[in-house]
Amino acid sequence: MSSAPETAVTWQQDTDPRDRMSKLSTHLNGRVLGQPALIERMLISLLADGHMLVEGAPGLAKTTAVKALAEAIEADHHRIQFTPDLLPGDVTGTDVFEPETAHFRFERGPIFHNFVLADEINRAPAKVQSALLEAMGERQITVGQNTYPLPELFLVMATQNPIEQEGTYSLPEAQLDRFLMYVRVGHPTASVERDVLRLARQQASSVGSPDAEIGLGASDFTPLTQQQVLAARRGVDAVHLAPVLEDYIVRLVVATREPGAYVPELVERIEWGASPRGTIALDRCARARAWLHGRDYVSPEDVHAVAPDVLRHRVLLAYTARAEGIESDDVIAELIRSVPLP
Numbered sequence: 001m002s003s004a005p006e007t008a009v010t011w012q013q014d015t016d017p018r019d020r021m022s023k024l025s026t027h028l029n030g031r032v033l034g035q036p037a038l039i040e041r042m043l044i045s046l047l048a049d050g051h052m053l054v055e056g057a058p059g060l061a062k063t064t065a066v067k068a069l070a071e072a073i074e075a076d077h078h079r080i081q082f083t084p085d086l087l088p089g090d091v092t093g094t095d096v097f098e099p100e101t102a103h104f105r106f107e108r109g110p111i112f113h114n115f116v117l118a119d120e121i122n123r124a125p126a127k128v129q130s131a132l133l134e135a136m137g138e139r140q141i142t143v144g145q146n147t148y149p150l151p152e153l154f155l156v157m158a159t160q161n162p163i164e165q166e167g168t169y170s171l172p173e174a175q176l177d178r179f180l181m182y183v184r185v186g187h188p189t190a191s192v193e194r195d196v197l198r199l200a201r202q203q204a205s206s207v208g209s210p211d212a213e214i215g216l217g218a219s220d221f222t223p224l225t226q227q228q229v230l231a232a233r234r235g236v237d238a239v240h241l242a243p244v245l246e247d248y249i250v251r252l253v254v255a256t257r258e259p260g261a262y263v264p265e266l267v268e269r270i271e272w273g274a275s276p277r278g279t280i281a282l283d284r285c286a287r288a289r290a291w292l293h294g295r296d297y298v299s300p301e302d303v304h305a306v307a308p309d310v311l312r313h314r315v316l317l318a319y320t321a322r323a324e325g326i327e328s329d330d331v332i333a334e335l336i337r338s339v340p341l342p
Contacts, residue, residue, distance in 0.1 A: 017232040020224055021292065024072055027221040032065040033195050034188030040292065041183045041309060042069050046229065047236045047288040050180025050281065051136050051156040057163055060185050066117045066157040074225045075114035075153055082124035088131035092141045106143060111135050114151050118158035122168045129175050132156060136178040153226045173316065180281050182313035239287040240297040244342035249303060253279045255335050256315050262338040266331060269321035274314035282310045300341055308332050
């Protein structure tokens with residue numbers, strides 16, 4: 001008799017969306033070492049129902065992190081290696097003619113999975129990159145005269161390498177704006193790199209043992225269901241955003257288009273500022289971060305923490321600013337310092 005209430009409490013804790021997401025975060029940080037900021041940004045993108053672009057040098061576990069997240073959800077995923085010879089139909093699918101019936105049959109492409117890893121997206125030409133525009137913006141694709149809906153849980157996570165520029169195609173602004181967040185990752189510290197060595201040896205020794213648990217300090221982890229992810233998103237939607245903080249978000253984004261009122265020298269350095277889509281993204285990401293940190297309200301810290309990742313690809317600098325070595329992160333940091341808090 002005494003064990004029944006204890007079992008009920010354990011079940012309730014395990015099915016609590018925030019508790020499950022906390023376990024997911026712990027699991028991912030055990031699989032991908034030295035990148036806690038990247039892990040948090042991935043979870044924010046998942047909760048805010050948006051796509052993410054990750055940029056970093058080779059070997060920084062960008063692909064590993066995205067694959068680890070996809071494998072931690074009970075959903076299907078697919079990796080697309082973007083190359084110069086890739087065709088749009090290789091992403092979306094295409095109509096295949098069947099001689100037996102004299103009709104065309106639509107063969108679905110990898111875009112119809114829940115998680116799509118677009119690896120080295122800048123290595124494919126613009127025609128292939130544009131094949132993702134409708135999918136990312138409207139959660140559907142059109143082939144010929146037919147339109148096909150994508151899954152409710154649909155997330156594109158793309159990676160790109162900033163070092164090798166030969167044979168690459170820069171993403172146009174319309175494509176970049178479809179990404180909720182643009183995250184940059186750096187090298188780990190020396191101590192973390194030693195842990196990476198240990199994890200690599202552990203993974204090598206577990207080859208041939210499919211049931212072996214891989215990850216430093218990891219514990220038993222049960223993948224989240226799609227219903228649990230959707231329940232977590234509903235929790236994020238319920239996070240309170242005070243009107244004064246809502247006004248601050250709007251003023252911060254408008255300042256990227258009209259910086260003269262706050263930092264006059266930025267007028268000549270910013271060519272284009274963020275659109276209202278940036279305002280919506282900043283609101284959603286701030287709510288998701290607040291929810292992940294166990295709060296039911298958004299704080300200014302949440303806005304400041306996600307602002308660079310939300311705005312860096314939406315603020316386009318003039319040629320003179322780029323010639324001076326100024327980056328969009330510098331401009332965003334200056335606006336955060338200059339736009340007064342409520």
